[in-house]
Amino acid sequence: MTPQTLKAIRNEQWAELEGLAESVDEAVKETRELDAITDSVWEPIAPSGPNIRKQLKLYRKNVADHVQELGKLDGRARRQYLESNAEAIVFDTYALLSSLKTHAEYQAVRAALARTRSTNDESEAQLFDRIARNTPVEIDESLSEIRSLTESLVRELRIIAELPGRATVPLTKKGKDAKASQLTCRQLLEAIDPLANMLQPAVEMPAVPAAVCAPEGLELDPYLHILRWFLEDGETLRSVAFPYEMGTHNFAGVVPAILARRVDATWDALAPGRASAIVEKFASSTFVAVTDRRIVTANPGNFLKRGELGPIYSLDDVRNVRGRSHRGAGVRPTIDVATEERDLHWMFPDAAEHEDIESLAAALSERTPRAVSAPTAIEGLATADSAIDA
Known part of the structure; x- marks a missing residue:
């Protein structure tokens, strides 16, 4: 038609x-x-x-x-x-x-x-x-x-x-x-x-959480403006981070020193105007938002350009969180998160603060019971009446 x-x-x-x-x-x-x-x-x-x-x-x-x-x-x-x-x-x-x-x-x-x-x-x-x-x-x-x-x-x-x-x-x-x-x-x-x-x-704009693991000076408002529409009623943002997610496609066969340089480059790539096809393939970070209920992930570029999310994991499904903070020429701080669905391996650049990584790990290990209240049928009728009148 x-x-x-x-x-x-x-x-x-x-x-x-x-x-x-x-x-x-x-x-x-x-x-x-x-x-x-x-x-x-x-x-x-x-x-x-x-x-x-x-x-x-x-x-x-x-x-x-x-x-x-x-x-x-x-x-x-x-x-x-x-x-x-x-x-x-x-x-x-x-x-x-x-x-x-x-x-x-x-x-x-x-x-x-x-x-x-x-x-x-x-x-x-x-x-x-x-x-x-x-x-x-x-x-x-x-x-x-x-x-x-x-x-x-x-x-x-x-x-x-x-x-x-x-x-x-x-x-x-x-x-x-x-x-x-x-x-x-x-x-x-x-x-x-x-x-x-x-x-x-409407969901209010979430405040920048105390636990943030991101490049110094990175503007978080563009991420929070979009993220708020994905938050559920009463959901609280606890931590934001930009780790390098290791997997078989980007980890196998890479010598430690090269991997370390690749991880360090991820935060440089977050600067405006630095993104490119090569950066996206070899030095792309992951946007991670941890709430009191879920782990929300996304590709930073796709998230800001198209509002697209990656995998989402419930904190109820997190079985174990383990951090490795050893630093060296070929080693970078890492957080391993074991979930019911899959295991996550996040590596952080040398510039990341140790305290920020620990705060992220703590947020991943916490879980707040969710309280749900639904309107009654009578309240719903009043709502419908008011909405139509408006």
Whole structure:
């Protein structure tokens, strides 16, 4: 479909949903003003039940499809899906939230009517109990899907906005479609940020941790600006380091003296303008961020240019951390981290401070229990109501 056709279909879809929402909202207002539910209030919206249910199912399926697709993708493929479908995701998310609110209000009016009639009819009392029991569950499940989708979308859009030259680029792959692109990254953020902040407060910029093992004078803000969007709710950054990661591809057959010079060169390569293909291949460091939950790794260049992460390891999977601090012409300080998935071997340049390496090792050995609290269905309904009103 062309963008114009898709936009026209969405306008028609939104008009239908908006009409249902306004009629139900008006019935809710009349019920509150009268402090009673009458047949004159109920009868105009009574036939809307199936259509409201249809809208709810449609957009819940759309959102669930987005969530499922994102769950199958990773790295660049995930980013490309979000860029290509960002406008549809924004529309489907708001449409689901609007249909969810309309459904909740419709059920509230229906429950109020059943409660009024229950005085003379026991079956109406049973209907009231059923509505009161089932509706919060439906709301909670849908809000969970909305929260998951908006969290993924907003995080990726914010990362794109942090990357050089990407904040105002239309989200389209073909140059001929650039002028027809409806929303840029910034506009999408403006559209969905209020909803995202309501459901999931924005992550604050993490402070530079006390434990930093990096070249003297290296500016960490560009790394922290991007890293914050990958941090989970309540996650605390404990340490940042730039070691040389040893592996079979870069270690086998290399004499110690040459390896030591290669490791020393990694920090020189972090200086602006020093990166090159040769440096990337032979003297590339690894960006390591240790939180109270995970070890996050990335190639520094890919992280700053494209916001791409490398492997992530849970601190729960760390079995052992061992440091070797001997220095010499052919030896450099090393930290070995044994995890359930693989063993990590990080070597540090001669210029690295011994205390900084020890602080990193200490952060890798610590683990803070995670406390998780989820909003109740009633709190979720209030959130949905406030988000739509906003």
